[in-house]
Amino acid sequence: MTFGLFYIVLDYLNPSAFNFGSAVPTSQEQVVPVLIYFSLTCLSTIGFGDITPLTLQARYAAVAEGITGQFYLAILVARLVGMQMRLSLQLRLQQERSAIRKHKFNE
Numbered sequence: 001m002t003f004g005l006f007y008i009v010l011d012y013l014n015p016s017a018f019n020f021g022s023a024v025p026t027s028q029e030q031v032v033p034v035l036i037y038f039s040l041t042c043l044s045t046i047g048f049g050d051i052t053p054l055t056l057q058a059r060y061a062a063v064a065e066g067i068t069g070q071f072y073l074a075i076l077v078a079r080l081v082g083m084q085m086r087l088s089l090q091l092r093l094q095q096e097r098s099a100i101r102k103h104k105f106n107e
Contacts, residue, residue: 010061012028017055
């Protein structure tokens with residue numbers, strides 16, 4: 001949402017910052033959801049190409065959002081893998097402790 005708001009401000013300050021293609025918004029109220037949509041397509045790096053950043057600021061913001069989306073995905077996956085590995089290790093340690101206790105009890 002932050003990038004979406006940034007795009008809205010960019011468009012407000014410079015109405016020629018984006019090329020909306022064939023779906024040109026006719027009012028400022030219609031620009032908001034379109035730029036939020038643009039933000040989500042940049043964040044997910046889908047980039048359909050229907051909206052194009054024209055100014056240098058808008059282009060850099062779109063690139064920064066795409067990189068942010070990639071880092072977000074990488075960090076999320078790394079965190080999930082780390083949690084799964086920790087859980088597996090804890091389970092294995094519990095099984096080993098149980099086997100040691102069982103072995104000591106049988107002696």
